[in-house]
Every structure is written in structure tokens, then in C-alpha cells.
Amino acid sequence: AQSVTQPDIHITVSEGASLELRCNYSYGATPYLFWYVQSPGQGLQLLLKYFSGDTLVQGIKGFEAEFKRSQSSFNLRKPSVHWSDAAEYFCAVVSPSGANNLFFGTGTRLTVIP
Amino acid sequence: DAGVTQSPTHLIKTRGQHVTLRCSPISGHKSVSWYQQVLGQGPQFIFQYYEKEERGRGNFPDRFSARQFPNYSSELNVNALLLGDSALYLCASSFRPLNTEAFFGQGTRLTVV
Numbered sequence: 001a002q003s004v005t006q007p008d009i010h011i012t013v014s015e016g017a018s019l020e021l022r023c024n025y026s027y028g029a030t031p032y033l034f035w036y037v038q039s040p041g042q043g044l045q046l047l048l049k050y051f052s053g054d055t056l057v058q059g060i061k062g063f064e065a066e067f068k069r070s071q072s073s074f075n076l077r078k079p080s081v082h083w084s085d086a087a088e089y090f091c092a093v094v095s096p097s098g099a100n101n102l103f104f105g106t107g108t109r110l111t112v113i114p
Numbered sequence: 115d116a117g118v119t120q121s122p123t124h125l126i127k128t129r130g131q132h133v134t135l136r137c138s139p140i141s142g143h144k145s146v147s148w149y150q151q152v153l154g155q156g157p158q159f160i161f162q163y164y165e166k167e168e169r170g171r172g173n174f175p176d177r178f179s180a181r182q183f184p185n186y187s188s189e190l191n192v193n194a195l196l197l198g199d200s201a202l203y204l205c206a207s208s209f210r211p212l213n214t215e216a217f218f219g220q221g222t223r224l225t226v227v
Binding site: 032036041043045046049051092094099100102103104105106107 | 118145147149154155156157158159162169170172204206211212213214216217218219220221223
């Protein structure tokens with residue numbers, strides 16, 4: 001069955017520390033991969049996406065993600081977290097040969113402490 | 115440029131009632147998708163419309179329906195509301211049917227009491 005797994009429900013990091021949020025997918029073929037961020041009471045904002053090519057993808061707000069085919073993973077990273085990064089982060093996929101819609105993981109809530 | 119706009123922002127309904135949620139896509143976008151986000155979960159796909167035709171439907175009961183108008187705006191209708199329908203309803207617009215360039219609205223928070 002197709003699935004997107006975000007193993008960490010909640011992560012707490014200190015401001016200035018590095019961050020890695022994990023995402024694993026289970027699809028027959030490599031899907032299109034996305035990371036979205038959602039601030040409290042807000043809609044979703046696209047951070048970055050991967051379709052093909054260079055496996056290290058740069059996004060907005062200083063985020064990057066690395067696609068690893070062998071591990072079926074697409075982890076999100078940031079070298080130095082800012083207090084404004086506190087939010088909910090969602091990994092999502094679109095099947096390149098199936099439905100058009102986004103399929104989301106359950107999310108990881110990021111808390112940033114001073 | 116206006117982004118995706120949804121109305122209303124908040125709504126409280128009683129069990130058994132009907133609700134209509136509205137979405138205006140970004141100008142030039144012809145595809146509108148609806149997602150339901152229950153508290154603590156990721157968004158789940160409900161419907162997609164492109165050029166006024168239904169292009170996809172998620173695993174939701176027939177109480178949920180939608181339509182797209184000639185100006186590409188869209189309505190999501192939910193009949194016979196249940197407590198479990200309480201959620202944030204998100205609308206996403208894109209130029210093409212494939213949601214690889216989807217832009218989301220702020221959502222409508224529906225509370226069913």
C-alpha cells in the first residue's frame with residue numbers, strides 16, 4: 001500500500017541548532033516529493049519539492065532536503081533553526097503515474113526553545 | 115496578486131445540518147482541490163476539479179459533494195453533518211490537474227456541535 005511516514009510526531013530544538021525531519025515513503029515508483037509548512041491556524045506553504053535530477057534540493061527559508069532512493073527517504077534539514085521556524089511540517093507525495101492529488105504524512109510539530 | 119481565498123474562515127454548525135464552503139483560486143488557475151485536515155493529522159484529499167469536471171475523488175462518503183463554476187471558483191458541500199466532520203477544510207489551486215504546483219488557502223475551520 002502507498003504510504004508516507006513521518007516517524008517523529010514532535011521535535012524540540014534549541015534556536016541556532018541544526019534540524020532534520022524524517023520522511024519515508026512507500027510507493028511502487030519514485031513519486032514526486034514535497035515538504036510543506038503550516039503555522040498555527042494557517043494554510044500550507046510549500047518549502048521545496050523534488051521531481052528528478054539532483055538529489056539535494058534547496059528550498060525557501062534556508063531549508064533543504066535530500067532524496068535517497070535506496071532508503072525511500074526525503075528528509076528535511078536546516079543548519080540553524082530560528083524561533084520563527086516553529087510550526088507543523090508535512091511531507092507529501094504525488095504519484096507520477098496515478099492520481100493527481102497530494103498524499104500527506106501525519107506531520108511533525110517543531111518547537112524551538114530559546 | 116490575490117492568493118487562494120476561502121470563505122468563511124470559521125463556521126459552527128449543528129449535527130445534521132448542511133454546510134457550503136467556498137474557494138476562489140488564483141487568477142489563471144483552472145484546477146481546484148479540496149482537502150480535509152482533522153486536528154493532529156495531515157490533510158486528506160476529498161475532491162479535485164479541473165475545467166469544471168471532477169478529476170478525482172478521495173475516500174469520503176456521498177454526503178460530501180463539490181462543484182466548480184465557469185469562473186473556476188468552487189464549492190464544497192457537506193450534508194447531514196457529523197461531529198467527525200469537524201476539521202480544517204483546505205482548498206488548493208493549480209494551473210494544471212497535477213498538484214505539483216498547488217497553492218493552498220488559509221482554510222475554513224468547521225466545528226460541528
